[in-house]
Amino acid sequence: QVQLVESGGGLVQAGGSLRLSCAASEDTFSKYGVGWSRQAPGKERELVAAISWRGDNLYYVDSVKGRFSISRDNAENTVHLQMNSLKPEDTAVYYCAGRLYGRANTNLAAYDTWGQGTQVTVSS
Numbered sequence: 001q002v003q004l005v006e007s008g009g010g011l012v013q014a015g016g017s018l019r020l021s022c023a024a025s026e027d028t029f030s031k032y033g034v035g036w037s038r039q040a041p042g043k044e045r046e047l048v049a050a051i052s053w054r055g056d057n058l059y060y061v062d063s064v065k066g067r068f069s070i071s072r073d074n075a076e077n078t079v080h081l082q083m084n085s086l087k088p089e090d091t092a093v094y095y096c097a098g099r100l101y102g103r104a105n106t107n108l109a110a111y112d113t114w115g116q117g118t119q120v121t122v123s124s
Contacts, residue, residue, distance in 0.1 A: 001113055002029050004096050009118030012086055016122070020081040022096030022115060030074040033102020035059075035111055036081045038092035038120070045095070049081055050104035059104040063089075086122045093117040 003025040012018055022034065035050035049070040050059040060068060069082040079096060097111035105111065 002026050002098065004098060004113060004115035006094060006096050006115045006118040009094060009120045011121045011123065013123050014087055016086050017084045018086065018120060020083065020094055020118060022079040024077040027077055029077045029098065032098035032100055033105060034072065034079045034096055034098045035105060036070060036094060036096055037108060038094045040092040045108060047106055047108055050106065051079065052104045053101050057104045059106055088122045088124045090120060091122050092120060094120050
């Protein structure tokens with residue numbers, strides 16, 4: 001089981017961009033399906049993007065399609081979430097999560113390894 005650490009969050013104005021990174025502790029991360037989810041205070045955690053372990057299958061929730069892009073760099077044991085055209089409703093803590101040999105899973109319960117999250121705040 002790998003350890004995951006998110007980074008890249010911050011404060012941006014609406015319309016701006018951020019690039020989140022999920023760094024893993026070991027190179028077996030190349031065999032993990034990875035999802036990015038977010039949670040705002042008082043709301044349920046929501047999956048926003050996912051990538052299969054082979055990188056051949058992607059998922060995006062409708063609200064971020066065309067704005068967010070998930071990718072992986074196995075040489076760096078890292079998965080990225082590029083977020084463009086940010087909106088205030090994107091404000092949340094963003095988490096990455098993994099599952100060995102996982103698909104681009106839309107069910108958060110399928111993931112068994114989680115990072116601690118990184119705050120994204122989008123001002124209007």
